[in-house]
Amino acid sequence: MSPGWSNFYFLIGSAAAGLIGLMFVVVTLTAGGDRSRSLRGAAIYLTPTIVHFAAVFSISAIIEAPGLAPAETATLVILIALAGFACCLRSAHGILRAPEGFGAPHWSDFWLYAGAPACLYLVLTLAAVGVGAHWPWASKAMAAVLLTLVLLAIRNAWDTITWIAPGRKAD
16 A cells, blocks of 8 residues: 555454444344334444454555555455345345335435445445556545545444334333
8 A cells, every 4th residue: 555544454353343333232122112113223234334443454454564565455345345235135125025014215225325326335446446556546446435434434323323222122
């Protein structure tokens, strides 16, 4: 990677790691609710959000790892991006096939939980290829994609919390 990016990747990786921890707190909000609905909601909405945070955290760690050649970095980032893309496909499938009684997904769910992140993972794959090939714009593109992915995951986490919290029963 280009010199001078260490602070950026340290900051964004640390933020993603902390937000993963907060997502575990969100999971506790589902306690006391309908188990099948909670599990389905977690698979469609919570898991992809955690995957996005984990992808940013992992890529930040890979980029900060000493001694990795650009080709090795690119290969690892591509593998993570492909796993993230597969998670988006799984989420899209779940949103489009929401069963009766589960509650119809909002029109934005498909685009913000599946469509936009899938596009980001595809651009991330291209940026990783660029890092391996030493394209001058690749490191900036990768940073922009990771920042966008974190912001999108924060938005999705907020959306999930605002969906879960009103449905909780008071103790």
